[in-house]
Each structure stands twice: as C-alpha cells, then as structure tokens.
Amino acid sequence: xxxxxxxxxxxxxxxxxxxxxxxxxxxxxxxxxxxxxxxxxxxxxxxxxxxxxxxxxxxxxxxxxxxxxxxxxxxxxxxxxxxxxxxxxxxxxxxxxxxxxxxxxxxxxxxxxxxx
Amino acid sequence: xxxxxxxxxxxxxxxxxxxxxxxxxxxxxxxxxxxxxxxxxxxxxxxxxxxxxxxxxxxxxxxxxxxxxxxxxxxxxxxxxxxxxxxxxxxxxxxxxxxxxxxxxxxxxxxx
Numbered sequence: 001x002x003x004x005x006x007x008x009x010x011x012x013x014x015x016x017x018x019x020x021x022x023x024x025x026x027x028x029x030x031x032x033x034x035x036x037x038x039x040x041x042x043x044x045x046x047x048x049x050x051x052x053x054x055x056x057x058x059x060x061x062x063x064x065x066x067x068x069x070x071x072x073x074x075x076x077x078x079x080x081x082x083x084x085x086x087x088x089x090x091x092x093x094x095x096x097x098x099x100x101x102x103x104x105x106x107x108x109x110x111x112x113x114x115x116x
Numbered sequence: 117x118x119x120x121x122x123x124x125x126x127x128x129x130x131x132x133x134x135x136x137x138x139x140x141x142x143x144x145x146x147x148x149x150x151x152x153x154x155x156x157x158x159x160x161x162x163x164x165x166x167x168x169x170x171x172x173x174x175x176x177x178x179x180x181x182x183x184x185x186x187x188x189x190x191x192x193x194x195x196x197x198x199x200x201x202x203x204x205x206x207x208x209x210x211x212x213x214x215x216x217x218x219x220x221x222x223x224x225x226x227x228x
Contacts, residue, residue, distance in 0.1 A: 033216065042122075042220035043160070043205060058215060090159055094216070104150060105207075105216055107159035 003027050006091050006108040013115055019078040021111050023091030025071075031094045032074040033105065034058075034066065036087040043090065049074055050096075081115040088112050119143045120208050122219035129226050135193040137222050139206030142187065146208040146217075151180060151191045154203045154221070163204075164191070196226045 003026030013019050023032060033048040035058075045058030047066040055066050063085060065077045078085055094105040121140045129135045137151075147168035152160035166173040166180045166189065173180050179192045193200055206219040 035218070040220065043207075043218040045215055045217065048215055056215070059217070092216070104162040104165060107152075107161070109159050110157075 004091060004093055004106055004108040006089075006111050008111060009109065010112045011114070013081050013113070015082060015115055016080050019081050019113065019115075021076045021089055021091075021113070023074045023076070023108060025074075025093045027093060027106070028071060029093040029095055029106075030071075031096060031105075032068065033092040033094075034064070034074065034076045035090045035092065036060065037090060037110075038087050046076065046089075078113075081113075083115050086113060086115045117142065118219070119146075120206055120217050120219040122204075122206055122222050124222050125220070126223045126225070129196045129224065131198055131226055131228050132195045135191075135196045135200065135224055135226065137191040137193075137204050137206075137224065139189050139191075139219055140187055141189075141208050143208070143210065143217075144187065145210045147211055148209045149180070149182060149189050150207045150209075150216075151178075152205040152207060152218075153200075154205060160205060193224075196224075198226050198228050200224060201226045 005024045007022045034046040035043045044060045049055045049068040067075045089111045091108040092105040095103050150165040151163040154160040164175050164178045164180050166182050182189045203221045203223050205221045209216045
C-alpha cells in the first residue's frame with residue numbers, strides 16, 4: 001500500500017468552527033489532491049498541489065483552503081465549517097501525468113467529517 | 117458542466133458474464149484515463165489506465181477501450197466475479213496538468 005495517512009479519520013464539529021484535515025505521504029510524490037465524496041456526486045476535486053507551495057483550485061473549492069509547506073504534507077482547512085461540508089474527504093497522491101506514462105493516483109482511507 | 121460522465125448509476129450482472137462499464141468525456145484535451153474501484157468505507161483503488169495514444173489496454177480480466185473520436189471509454193470485466201461488486205469510477209487528466217477529474221461512478225453488482 002502507498003504510504004498515505006489521513007488524520008483524523010472521523011470528526012464531528014459544530015457549524016462555524018474551523019477544521020483542518022491532514023494528509024501525510026511517505027512516497028515523495030509531487031502531486032497531492034483533496035477530494036470529497038458525496039452521494040450522487042462521485043468524487044469532486046477540491047484543491048490540488050503540484051509542488052511545495054504550489055496549489056490550485058478544483059471544481060468545488062469555495063469554503064476551503066489548502067497549504068503545502070513540505071512535500072509530505074497537504075492540509076485542507078475549512079475556515080468556518082457548514083453543514084454542506086459534511087462529507088467523506090479523500091487525499092490522493094501521484095507523480096506528474098504524461099502522455100504514455102503509466103502512472104496512477106493513490107488514495108488515502110478517507111476522513112468522515114460531520115458538521116452539526 | 118461535468119467533464120467526465122458515467123451515465124449508468126448502477127449495473128447488475130450474473131457471475132461469469134461480461135460487465136461493461138461506460139464513460140464519456142467532453143474535454144478533448146484529456147489524454148490519460150483511469151478506472152478506479154471503490155468498496156464502502158475504503159479509499160478508491162486503481163484498476164487500469166490508458167493513454168490517448170492507445171485504443172486498448174488489458175490487465176488480466178480487465179480491459180479498457182478508448183474511442184477518441186467519440187470521446188468514450190469503456191471497462192470490460194470478463195468473467196465477472198461476486199468480489200467485483202463495488203462502485204467503479206472513471207477519471208481523466210489533461211497532459212501534465214495536476215487535476216484528475218472523476219465521473220460520478222457506477223455501482224456494479226455481480227450476482228452468484
């Protein structure tokens with residue numbers, strides 16, 4: 001299994017509180033991603049990083065921020081959690097995609113976040 | 117708008133028969149495609165991928181076909197086994213871009 005650890009694995013928080021989810025990798029992969037999975041929506045990209053301090057928005061980035069100060073860590077922050085952010089969050093890592101390059105993204109086990 | 121579409125939310129197949137899962141995409145710049153399998157309460161796991169320079173890739177029971185002109189790919193599982201019952205996601209990326217875009221998934225049920 002790829003070395004990806006998400007923490008915490010489960011969290012319940014109150015509306016309006018800040019929340020930070022952590023993704024830690026031991027594979028030294030360049031790219032890191034945060035996705036959320038919701039019924040009827042599949043996996044939606046929140047933010048991704050293509051290097052230390054290099055990040056970009058995905059399709060559902062509103063209400064989320066990220067930071068990557070080290071290759072191995074990618075943090076996802078909900079500045080003020082809302083009930084609509086109740087979801088399962090997955091971190092993934094990969095090497096750069098490229099034409100003909102056989103690569104894949106490895107996923108963590110997920111973090112179940114409930115905002116009450 | 118969805119760039120990667122899996123129009124069948126579910127599929128039921130008899131054990132031993134072929135399962136065919138379909139995926140359509142709209143972005144002609146996508147050039148690398150992947151299929152993932154997901155069990156409940158676990159992270160997605162990689163199954164098979166294909167580059168746009170190919171039209172077919174096989175790995176054991178799994179074959180992915182790519183039709184670039186139709187912007188369509190499919191995953192064939194032969195023979196299907198009960199352990200294949202899971203949600204299957206199609207995903208696509210564009211060149212060296214970092215973002216990997218997923219479809220909504222298809223839930224496959226393989227009945228003994």
